[in-house]
Amino acid sequence: MQPFNYLKPSTLTEAAALHRQADEPVYLSGGQTLIPAMQQRLSAPSDLIDLSGIAELSGIQAADGAIRIGAFTRHAQVAESAAVRSAIPALARLAGRIGDAQVRNLGTLGGSLANNDPAADYPAAVLALGATVHTDQRAIAAEDFFQAFFETALDHGEVIRALEFPRPRRAAYRKFPNPASRYAVVGVMVAEFDDGVRVGVTGAGPCAFRAHGLEEALNASLSPDALDRVEIPHEDFNRDLYASAEYRAQLVKVMAMRAVRDLFDP
Amino acid sequence: MAALNKHIHLRVNGVSHALEVPANMLLVELLRQRLRLTGTHVGCDTCQCGACTVHLDGRAVKSCALFAVQADGCRVCTIEGIGGPGGLHPMQEAFRDCHALQCGFCTPGMIMRAIDLVERSDGLDEQAVREGLEGNLCRCTGYHNIIKAVLQGQEAMEADDD
Ligand SMILES: Cc1cc2nc3c(=O)[nH]c(=O)nc-3n(C[C@H](O)[C@H](O)[C@H](O)COP(=O)(O)OP(=O)(O)OC[C@H]3O[C@@H](n4cnc5c(N)ncnc54)[C@H](O)[C@@H]3O)c2cc1C
Ligand code: FES
Ligand code: FES
Numbered sequence A: 001m002q003p004f005n006y007l008k009p010s011t012l013t014e015a016a017a018l019h020r021q022a023d024e025p026v027y028l029s030g031g032q033t034l035i036p037a038m039q040q041r042l043s044a045p046s047d048l049i050d051l052s053g054i055a056e057l058s059g060i061q062a063a064d065g066a067i068r069i070g071a072f073t074r075h076a077q078v079a080e081s082a083a084v085r086s087a088i089p090a091l092a093r094l095a096g097r098i099g100d101a102q103v104r105n106l107g108t109l110g111g112s113l114a115n116n117d118p119a120a121d122y123p124a125a126v127l128a129l130g131a132t133v134h135t136d137q138r139a140i141a142a143e144d145f146f147q148a149f150f151e152t153a154l155d156h157g158e159v160i161r162a163l164e165f166p167r168p169r170r171a172a173y174r175k176f177p178n179p180a181s182r183y184a185v186v187g188v189m190v191a192e193f194d195d196g197v198r199v200g201v202t203g204a205g206p207c208a209f210r211a212h213g214l215e216e217a218l219n220a221s222l223s224p225d226a227l228d229r230v231e232i233p234h235e236d237f238n239r240d241l242y243a244s245a246e247y248r249a250q251l252v253k254v255m256a257m258r259a260v261r262d263l264f265d266p
Numbered sequence B: 001m002a003a004l005n006k007h008i009h010l011r012v013n014g015v016s017h018a019l020e021v022p023a024n025m026l027l028v029e030l031l032r033q034r035l036r037l038t039g040t041h042v043g044c045d046t047c048q049c050g051a052c053t054v055h056l057d058g059r060a061v062k063s064c065a066l067f068a069v070q071a072d073g074c075r076v077c078t079i080e081g082i083g084g085p086g087g088l089h090p091m092q093e094a095f096r097d098c099h100a101l102q103c104g105f106c107t108p109g110m111i112m113r114a115i116d117l118v119e120r121s122d123g124l125d126e127q128a129v130r131e132g133l134e135g136n137l138c139r140c141t142g143y144h145n146i147i148k149a150v151l152q153g154q155e156a157m158e159a160d161d162d
Helices: A012-021 A034-039 A075-080 A082-087 A089-095 A101-106 A109-115 A122-128 A212-220 A245-264 B027-034 B090-097 B107-119 B126-132 B144-161
Strands: A005-007 A025-028 A047-050 A060-062 A066-070 A132-135 A139-141 A146-148 A160-166 A170-177 A184-193 A196-202 B005-012 B015-022 B053-056 B059-062 B075-077
Touching: A012 A025, A012 A047, A025 A034, A060 A082, A066 A082, A066 A109, A075 A082, A075 A089, A075 A101, A075 A109, A082 A089, A089 A122, A089 A170, A089 A184, A101 B059, A101 B107, A109 A122, A109 A160, A122 A146, A122 A160, A122 A170, A122 A184, A122 A196, A170 A245, A184 A245, A196 A212, A196 A245, A212 A245, B015 B027, B027 B053, B053 B107, B059 B107, B090 B107, B090 B144, B107 B126, B107 B144, B126 B144
Parallel strands: A005 A047, A025 A047, B005 B075
Antiparallel strands: A060 A066, A066 A160, A132 A139, A132 A160, A170 A184, A184 A196, B005 B015, B053 B059, B053 B075
16 A cells, blocks of 8 residues: 555644645545555545544534534444434434444444445435534535535535434434445435424435435325325436346335334334 | 654553554554464455454454554454464354354454454344344355354353353
């Protein structure tokens, strides 16, 4: 692997300054996407800025209507957190099914969102729960964050600091995992709030999105049958050796129906 | 300030090491090449197969997807640290007893993950063991005997605790 400078700042200000000074810097969080990419020469940073020493990126705080999770929180920590399990059990369960145990022991929430893999699990939850992405510079609404294939609203050098997830009345996540990688071929989170239902879909398109057609149907009647006749537009859906766009559209509907069923029978 | 080489301190199988390592050295390279702990294997090099699984501060991780500098200040345990000839760990014993290996390439990673899995849960059934080993691939056995071994190892580990 090509050599790089390894830097380990202890504050966000220091991290941003190091990022500005370097040629081709990359932040390192859990490394579960970045390090394999470097091994395959898909990424060759001049400077690796390790975020693990920045205390304010860690920690989980439950407040009245929401739960705030630091960007450096590992998937396993979210899955095991008593606070997350009691506030939003569906989110803890989602985290506990990302990849495999070894990946969950290192991979982090912030890394997953910054990476914005079209098949990653967390984006479905961020959209369905209407979470806010807090960075070192601003607060970004879920709808504005995921922009395109592996593209987010983050500016060059901007660091995700924490995610704030509003607490729903209830929520459920269902995914159809790729049997080899466990990434979502399709994953759907359905969340019910006092003012309506939100549906986040991952795996199907170039990046995660809210399924407004499914939301409308569920706001009219919160039941699996309500989704029977909904058309899932799939012109821009992913097609690969695992699934065609048509099959993914069908999976969106079936995963959504199962998630709705789970709302009533968790 | 920035440097291509870094000084790190870590405990490997109970022994403290102060080392200077290139920043781009993976933990698995440190273990195998520098410390000659060649029980930890490299199957894929890209975080897919689990052959390189070790314990970092008591949790199973893939040592090919972690730089040695990231383990600074940590405890690392490898297959050599859990038992050896004359004193096998109950999980190693169970793998031997159940014929849970053929070529043996995946075995150190399987055993390190299996120990972590058993220590973190109680009363695993077959399905839970299958799911718990999702990050470890074996190209020889077809997994059945591995699952059997982990269940038997679980029993032996629990008996040891009593
Ligand atoms: C075998 C395997 C299976 C997997 N299966 C799944 C799965 O089923 N579902 C799933 O969702 N994911 C899966 N993943 C991906 C895994 O969840 C990664 O942990 C995650 O995508 C990246 O998080 P990380 O902390 O490892 O980030 P890193 O790899 O360290 O970083 C990823 C990118 O994000 C940037 N970055 C990191 N943190 C921040 C931050 N705070 N602010 C700004 N930028 C940042 C980095 O610069 C880098 O570009 C899998 C990975 C592997 C290896
Ligand atoms: S060698 Fe590390 S996962 Fe395959
Ligand atoms: S025994 Fe050969 S790979 Fe598992």
